[in-house]
Amino acid sequence: MKVIISKLVLSVFLVCVCSSMVFSQNSKDQGNFVMVIHGGAGTILKSQMTPEREKAYKETLTQALQTGYDKLKKGESSLNAIEATVRIMEDSPLFNAGKGAVFTNEGKNELDAAIMDGKTLMAGSVAGVTTIKNPITAARAVMEKSEHVMMVGSGAEKFARESGVEIVDPKYFWTKSRWDALQAIKKEDSTKTELDHGNKKSMKLGVENRDHKFGTVGAVALDLNGNLAAATSTGGMTNKKYGRVGDAPLIGIGTYANKNVGISCTGWGEFFIRNVVAYDVAALMEYKGLSVNDAAEEVVMKKVPALGGDGGLIALDKKGNVSMPFNTAGMYRGTVTKDGRIEVFIYKD
Amino acid sequence: MKVIISKLVLSVFLVCVCSSMVFSQNSKDQGNFVMVIHGGAGTILKSQMTPEREKAYKETLTQALQTGYDKLKKGESSLNAIEATVRIMEDSPLFNAGKGAVFTNEGKNELDAAIMDGKTLMAGSVAGVTTIKNPITAARAVMEKSEHVMMVGSGAEKFARESGVEIVDPKYFWTKSRWDALQAIKKEDSTKTELDHGNKKSMKLGVENRDHKFGTVGAVALDLNGNLAAATSTGGMTNKKYGRVGDAPLIGIGTYANKNVGISCTGWGEFFIRNVVAYDVAALMEYKGLSVNDAAEEVVMKKVPALGGDGGLIALDKKGNVSMPFNTAGMYRGTVTKDGRIEVFIYKD
Numbered sequence: 001m002k003v004i005i006s007k008l009v010l011s012v013f014l015v016c017v018c019s020s021m022v023f024s025q026n027s028k029d030q031g032n033f034v035m036v037i038h039g040g041a042g043t044i045l046k047s048q049m050t051p052e053r054e055k056a057y058k059e060t061l062t063q064a065l066q067t068g069y070d071k072l073k074k075g076e077s078s079l080n081a082i083e084a085t086v087r088i089m090e091d092s093p094l095f096n097a098g099k100g101a102v103f104t105n106e107g108k109n110e111l112d113a114a115i116m117d118g119k120t121l122m123a124g125s126v127a128g129v130t131t132i133k134n135p136i137t138a139a140r141a142v143m144e145k146s147e148h149v150m151m152v153g154s155g156a157e158k159f160a161r162e163s164g165v166e167i168v169d170p171k172y173f174w175t176k177s178r179w180d181a182l183q184a185i186k187k188e189d190s191t192k193t194e195l196d197h198g199n200k201k202s203m204k205l206g207v208e209n210r211d212h213k214f215g216t217v218g219a220v221a222l223d224l225n226g227n228l229a230a231a232t233s234t235g236g237m238t239n240k241k242y243g244r245v246g247d248a249p250l251i252g253i254g255t256y257a258n259k260n261v262g263i264s265c266t267g268w269g270e271f272f273i274r275n276v277v278a279y280d281v282a283a284l285m286e287y288k289g290l291s292v293n294d295a296a297e298e299v300v301m302k303k304v305p306a307l308g309g310d311g312g313l314i315a316l317d318k319k320g321n322v323s324m325p326f327n328t329a330g331m332y333r334g335t336v337t338k339d340g341r342i343e344v345f346i347y348k349d
Numbered sequence: 350m351k352v353i354i355s356k357l358v359l360s361v362f363l364v365c366v367c368s369s370m371v372f373s374q375n376s377k378d379q380g381n382f383v384m385v386i387h388g389g390a391g392t393i394l395k396s397q398m399t400p401e402r403e404k405a406y407k408e409t410l411t412q413a414l415q416t417g418y419d420k421l422k423k424g425e426s427s428l429n430a431i432e433a434t435v436r437i438m439e440d441s442p443l444f445n446a447g448k449g450a451v452f453t454n455e456g457k458n459e460l461d462a463a464i465m466d467g468k469t470l471m472a473g474s475v476a477g478v479t480t481i482k483n484p485i486t487a488a489r490a491v492m493e494k495s496e497h498v499m500m501v502g503s504g505a506e507k508f509a510r511e512s513g514v515e516i517v518d519p520k521y522f523w524t525k526s527r528w529d530a531l532q533a534i535k536k537e538d539s540t541k542t543e544l545d546h547g548n549k550k551s552m553k554l555g556v557e558n559r560d561h562k563f564g565t566v567g568a569v570a571l572d573l574n575g576n577l578a579a580a581t582s583t584g585g586m587t588n589k590k591y592g593r594v595g596d597a598p599l600i601g602i603g604t605y606a607n608k609n610v611g612i613s614c615t616g617w618g619e620f621f622i623r624n625v626v627a628y629d630v631a632a633l634m635e636y637k638g639l640s641v642n643d644a645a646e647e648v649v650m651k652k653v654p655a656l657g658g659d660g661g662l663i664a665l666d667k668k669g670n671v672s673m674p675f676n677t678a679g680m681y682r683g684t685v686t687k688d689g690r691i692e693v694f695i696y697k698d
Contacts, residue, residue, distance in 0.1 A: 149619045245500070
């Protein structure tokens with residue numbers, strides 16, 4: 001058994017090393033990708049990662065890509081592919097979405113997700129839901145089984161239940177590592193509040209440590225019929241208060257797809273909202289004629305940092321060109337080409 | 350007393366007649382407007398309007414414009430002007446925002462609002478709030494007193510209370526006309542459900558009569574320093590279910606402002622979301638060099654109807670050019686120029 005595991009570790013390691021040798025990082029217009037995914041951008045440093053943890057991330061990213069690829073290869077729609085792919089990441093405790101969602105200040109797991117079909121511009125999203133096992137499937141139900149685009153809170157949960165989406169006890173989302181993270185942040189916050197006590201009035205309500213803002217999963221796919229679709233799912237921000245909604249469930253902000261391009265974002269949501277990031281990439285391509293990589297880089301590497309924000313995005317155009325820019329230390333991400341070659345990455349270099 | 354009222358009616362009537370004589374309806378680039386407002390687009394037909402009701406709408410639109418204009422004239426910011434202007438419309442039972450908000454399926458008044466500062470790209474919004482007297486003031490508090498952009502439900506209400514925003518009993522929002530409208534729609538829906546009974550499974554959940562989707566207020570202003578700001582506030586859709594969120598509280602969708610243009614939308618929210626309407630107007634201007642009027646017309650008269658949606662928007666550019674396109678029978682709307690000339694309109698012609 002040990003031998004098998006060791007071999008598995010070695011082979012995954014070799015795949016990764018080989019991948020990074022043949023693959024240019026912020027890949028320019030190669031034109032043969034059929035799916036791109038992310039598992040969140042943020043302060044992901046090699047120095048803070050164990051080999052076991054790194055392996056687990058890469059295996060799940062690979063599994064997610066393989067799942068979507070299998071559907072695309074069979075001729076299924078890009079919508080089917082991204083939903084299946086995002087569900088793999090939602091079901092993994094590694095990512096801040098579904099099962100691995102972070103905790104709010106009140107100790108709850110509040111989930112958001114959005115999906116958009118580039119062919120029809122149909123879209124669906126849910127925000128602040130606590131009992132839906134796979135929020136991306138609920139978002140798709142909103143898109144396909146209602147006349148609405150966005151539903152929040154208990155209303156969204158009622159709709160999901162009536163639409164046959166799997167409901168779970170909120171306890172399903174409890175994970176030790178996320179719970180411990182909440183306790184650590186609360187302790188940090190109380191220390192900060194004590195330190196700031198003398199100048200309390202100048203403090204903004206709802207101030208959070210920026211490193212707690214990150215963590216989202218997303219996928220964009222191009223199917224055999226040339227149709228694009230994009231999806232994003234998140235557990236939001238550790239210790240979030242006041243019913244805050246980030247960019248992930250907002251169409252045109254964290255998620256967007258049309259006939260030219262599909263985009264899914266991850267980062268400091270407030271800056272992504274103010275920059276209308278996903279649609280801005282699409283608009284720069286359509287109205288200014290920029291390539292997907294130039295458009296994505298313009299927004300993520302210039303416009304978002306200009307306001308003080310950070311994060312990343314994945315984008316895939318109708319010709320199969322991919323872009324995965326991020327201005328943070330790392331972003332869990334990966335691609336699969338039309339011949340089935342899977343490549344996954346974590347750090348900048 | 351009667352004589353005074355008659356004179357007032359006559360003078361308001363004359364002002365309106367004169368206004369429509371000197372003012373080209375979908376005003377092209379006159380370049381001297383400092384504020385534009387709307388009170389919702391929809392099936393507003395002259396044949397269904399009484400002279401008293403028409404007068405009341407025009408008086409409130411005039412009062413709202415005058416309030417904002419007085420602030421702009423004194424050198425106050427466009428943010429101050431639009432907040433004060435929207436509050437007038439929120440406090441009036443005539444418009445579907447604040448006091449005149451429509452009822453949800455559960456008999457509640459759930460309010461949404463958003464505000465954006467074109468100079469800084471700061472933005473704030475609240476959605477699904479039931480106890481905040483002026484949601485636009487809560488949206489401004491989110492923008493200025495938190496690090497967040499969007500807050501929903503009870504969390505947003507908690508933040509508003511802590512920020513000193515006026516809280517009211519939910520009963521404050523009860524109005525007879527909106528309550529009667531809900532009962533009429535529910536009766537209509539139950540008849541429809543009965544008729545559709547044999548084919549129930551094919552019905553989409555959450556289907557609503559499109560005429561119940563409309564009603565929003567909004568304002569865009571240009572201050573003496575050349576800064577633009579935009580605001581939108583709404584009570585949503587009569588008989589809405591499942592925690593549906595429309596376009597109004599979504600930055601880049603129903604509300605957007607940058608250094609070039611400010612936009613506030615009203616219409617069938619789902620289609621405005623799928624078209625990322627407000628930011629699309631801004632992008633067409635910035636990236637394709639379109640005038641504010643050409644950009645606004647392109648989106649409202651072509652792109653939104655192409656998907657099957659309807660509604661309207663108001664837009665004001667940095668040079669004081671205004672555009673107010675709508676593809677519905679009517680849109681409550683008005684403008685004020687830098688010399689204080691106020692003009693208000695309801696119908697298409």
